Amino acid sequence: MELPRPRGLHNLGLGGSALVDPFTAQVVHPLPDALHPDSATHRLIGERFAKYAFAGEGPFAQRG
Numbered sequence: 001m002e003l004p005r006p007r008g009l010h011n012l013g014l015g016g017s018a019l020v021d022p023f024t025a026q027v028v029h030p031l032p033d034a035l036h037p038d039s040a041t042h043r044l045i046g047e048r049f050a051k052y053a054f055a056g057e058g059p060f061a062q063r064g
Contacts (some may be wrong), residue, residue, distance in 0.1 A: 019048045 016022075020029060020041065028042040037045065053060045 014049070014052065018052065019045045 020037075023032075025041075029037065029044065031041075032038050055061060056057055
């Protein structure tokens with residue numbers, strides 16, 4: 001059974017490849033334990049998320 005989504009939540013989905021490029025991640029930002037990002041990669045993910053989420057038409061952008 002699929003529950004209906006509340007209005008306005010359609011923009012909250014964001015794939016991980018939008019935050020870390022899957023093709024270069026293992027070379028530039030390898031996962032130390034093959035599962036979890038290190039501190040520098042966490043910072044990069046956070047910066048990319050903020051740039052996406054709070055800018056322009058992002059889901060958390062200031063409007064009006």
